[in-house]
Amino acid sequence: HCVGIIGAPFSKGQQRDGVQKGPDLIRAAGLVQKLKGQGCVVKDYGNLTFEEVPSDEPIGRLKSPRAVGRANELLAGAVQKVKSDGNTCVMLGGDHSLAIGSIFGHAISRHELSVLWVDAHADINTPLTTPTGNIHGQSVSYLIHELHSKIPIIPNFSWLKPCVAAKDIVYIGLRDVDPEEHYILKYLGIKTFSMTEVDRLGIAKVMEQTCDHMFSKVKKPIHLSFDIDALDPSVSPATGTPVAGGLTYREGIYITEHICQTGLLSAVDMVEVNPKQGKTEDEIKSTVNAAVDLLLGCFGRVREG
Numbered sequence: 001h002c003v004g005i006i007g008a009p010f011s012k013g014q015q016r017d018g019v020q021k022g023p024d025l026i027r028a029a030g031l032v033q034k035l036k037g038q039g040c041v042v043k044d045y046g047n048l049t050f051e052e053v054p055s056d057e058p059i060g061r062l063k064s065p066r067a068v069g070r071a072n073e074l075l076a077g078a079v080q081k082v083k084s085d086g087n088t089c090v091m092l093g094g095d096h097s098l099a100i101g102s103i104f105g106h107a108i109s110r111h112e113l114s115v116l117w118v119d120a121h122a123d124i125n126t127p128l129t130t131p132t133g134n135i136h137g138q139s140v141s142y143l144i145h146e147l148h149s150k151i152p153i154i155p156n157f158s159w160l161k162p163c164v165a166a167k168d169i170v171y172i173g174l175r176d177v178d179p180e181e182h183y184i185l186k187y188l189g190i191k192t193f194s195m196t197e198v199d200r201l202g203i204a205k206v207m208e209q210t211c212d213h214m215f216s217k218v219k220k221p222i223h224l225s226f227d228i229d230a231l232d233p234s235v236s237p238a239t240g241t242p243v244a245g246g247l248t249y250r251e252g253i254y255i256t257e258h259i260c261q262t263g264l265l266s267a268v269d270m271v272e273v274n275p276k277q278g279k280t281e282d283e284i285k286s287t288v289n290a291a292v293d294l295l296l297g298c299f300g301r302v303r304e305g
């Protein structure tokens with residue numbers, strides 16, 4: 001596996017300080033060395049630098065819209081570069097608003113994508129339905145063709161065009177979906193495996209049906225967008241919006257092992273690790289180590305040895 005790593009120390013898609021420390025914490029836990037240790041060729045492209053955006057007043061309910069737009073424009077260009085260098089892209093967040101730039105940049109270089117969104121949340125609120133104004137809860141709505149008419153013109157977002165079809169998105173891990181998001185998911189017929197389905201089917205069947213859905217027409221490169229809050233807070237407590245009843249460590253690893261063996265993984269986001277949300281050092285370590293192990297699973301580590 002040839003891997004290109006981008007650090008995106010960005011936090012303005014939500015309100016909790018600390019998530020910008022994610023990239024360096026994940027690196028400090030040995031991600032690069034461990035990937036090399038399992039035979040990967042790794043290029044670390046370093047951290048993006050996000051300049052202060054002055055007077056970034058809310059627009060309607062949207063918080064920090066200009067900073068989020070600019071950060072994602074930069075990220076999109078960086079992801080494109082990693083892809084043009086022939087690497088599988090690893091984007092280390094930072095909050096989940098960064099998926100906007102990550103997926104857009106990936107789509108520029110790979111056109112048709114399948115997106116696997118592993119998350120406790122659907123992140124598909126529109127600027128009009130968002131209950132918080134936090135753009136990390138809206139990322140998917142900015143990316144899909146079917147909601148294009150629901151996204152207003154926002155300063156610093158003029159570079160963005162929808163680039164994913166609703167049929168090409170699959171969710172795993174949902175357990176905290178706002179009513180308006182639920183309506184959107186149903187209305188668009190988006191494939192979802194909530195924690196109910198994970199319990200009912202078991203993760204192996206969930207992955208089988210996820211792949212059946214993604215490969216039902218043509219096989220496309222896969223963009224895995226992994227929000228660490230998909231895991232149960234007993235595993236990954238150091239995150240901004242923890243929700244009880246999440247994926248076990250083993251289920252998370254199974255997802256990444258399974259996606260790896262498709263041979264189609266083209267980019268992965270690992271977001272929402274926030275050390276300031278951990279009560280103890282151990283909570284932070286558990287969260288960061290889970291993030292690292294999930295990424296190792298994406299790139300060939302298997303538990304059988």
Ligand SMILES: N[C@](CCCC[B-](O)(O)O)(CCN1CCC(O)CC1)C(=O)O
Nearest residue numbers: 096121123125131132134136137178241
């Ligand atoms: N859906 C939420 C959470 C988004 C989480 C984003 B992430 O990247 O972490 O997936 C709002 C969640 N909801 C707000 C009202 C509360 O009572 C319950 C939680 C939103 O802010 O849109």
Ligand SMILES: [Mn+2]
Nearest residue numbers: 096136240272
């Ligand atoms: Mn978040």
Ligand SMILES: [Mn+2]
Nearest residue numbers: 120121227229
């Ligand atoms: Mn989430």
Ligand SMILES: [Mn+2]
Nearest residue numbers: 096119123227
């Ligand atoms: Mn998310």
